[in-house]
Amino acid sequence: MNNENKSIHEFDFNLICEYFSNVERQGPGSPEITIKVLSFIDNLTSESRIADIGCGTGGQTMVLAQHTSGEITAIDIFPKFIEQFNINATQLGFNNRVKGIVGSMDNLHFKDEELDLIWSEGAIYNVGFEQGINQWHKLLKKGGYLAVTEASWFTDERPTEINDFWNDAYPEIDTIPNKVAQMQKAGYIPVATFILPENCWTEHFYMPQASAQEIFLKKHAGNKTAEDFIANQRHEMKLYNKYKAYYGYVFYIGKKI
Template sequence: MYRISELAAKVGLSRSTLLYYEKQGLIESRRQPNGYRMYSDHDLQQLKVLQQLQAGGLSLKECLACLKTRIDRSLLLERLRTLEREIAEKQQSRDLLAAMLGMAPMREWHQTLETQAPGAHLAWLLKQGFSEKQALRLRWLSKDMNEHNRYMAEFERIVHGLDRLGPGSADDTVQALHLLPTVPRTVLDIGCGRGASALLLAEHIQGCVTALDNDEYSLACLRKKLRDNPRYQQIRLICASMTELPFAERQFDALWAEGSAYIMGFEKALERWKPFIRQQGFLVVSDLVWFSGEPSQAALEFWRENYPDMQTTSARSAAIEQRGYRLLHSFPLSRQAWTHYLAPLEQRIEELSPKEFSSNALVDLQKELYIHRHHLGEYGYQFFILQKNSI
């Protein structure tokens, strides 16, 4: 027999809790002549069973019901499902905390946030101390703040010396230029990279080409090409952000953006860049779009991860009209434009050993090449030649 204090010590409960359980009929005391409550070993075992049931997530009322009659399996199944959901949520919380401490990958977290709240994602990265250039590269390339520096170092090693970091061709650029109703005299090439388009534009217009990029290394590569070549003296280089253009309003006859609008979002780019185009001026922009209404699952999953905002050509055309532009012409980038990008990249990757890389940089590029090799045609780049509407 146990006094209430002894029973409380054995089960780790308070005296008031035991009195409450007695009131609920779970245990039953026997009063001694001196007034003390005494409890039996049966009461102790009842409390032990109760604690085991409570450990399964059952409420006190449900525990008492289980003790008085046969177990309600449907009740236990529901409690099991609830517990499994809670465990999954706790595991997600644990994984995120570990990732933010640098103990696990953050790629999935970044991708989810980029899909659901891209603007807030970019703002958060900037608050973590990343420059805009680093933050944009993290969003579109490394996708993991914990391995970003290593990833970018290996990515730069892979693409070092390549003229193009995306599809394009001289014929497509010149075709787009010739589709303009008038030849512009002042052109801003946004996201110029290593200057493939800027050089062509300079050869075909009698005016000034401003080449803008936020990557000083790419501009250095372009600067090297310009040196001692009188044909390109009208090109000036600006290292700045495409999201905050450092120019006066209506400064340019045309803005040129091959494969770069996606970085800040296609529709956002249309709105943010429009003030810098003179009235009745032009915007020539290319973007990755779906050509197929029913793309393969592999292509769909790849681009959901790498370009969540990818749309069909008709959807992009509708967005253009809604944002104060007139769509003059539209045409897909040629296969040759893709070959200019893919062939040198494939050759470079074939020369490299996976053992030399510790980040996902090489694996990501190999996966991209695989998707292009098997599914190009379900999607591709589309040139859009636009004219700014009059106010």
């Protein structure tokens, strides 16, 4: 496997963290999509408890805070992300009810049936979609909501190049109907499912990385690992542009039975 085809998980986490700390979003999405998902979620009040799991620096969390009034706890394993998250929350005046903490997605501190809403954009793959939705189910109150994005196939058949790339990077990638079936099996009523539009990848995820990549390469000039990482990111973008008809991120919204 050449370096541009390596999975992102094969690179040093500190290097990944440094790079993605310099962009607003660590995965595809947009403020408009975050707001759209909230339109499917009922009964949130100022007393609601919300968790954003795998929050990164909080691009989507700050949008959640602008459009909800409850208490938000955001969790990420990278201290650098959480440090920036809490700076962002303070600057926006949300620090009285929005807090970022360092923690693992598969070892959460919440009590059973404590949460009204669990949110996770571009992060559940770290524990696996099926494992995540099953583990997190017990943390939701009855009638509570789960809203997560997940890489998914749009078709049953696809070209070998993209099929092999994703099955190596994330073997749990599957079709939308199979993901919905997993949600039902885990004890959620599927409320809504929709594909993230193309601009969530291009305008909000890949385009902001262009300048960040140049700065990163200049800082790490001569560092082969850093150069390989940027080559990997650029290769992933080329694959998306070539094969976006076959895959993308999908928002899955479920309600605990």
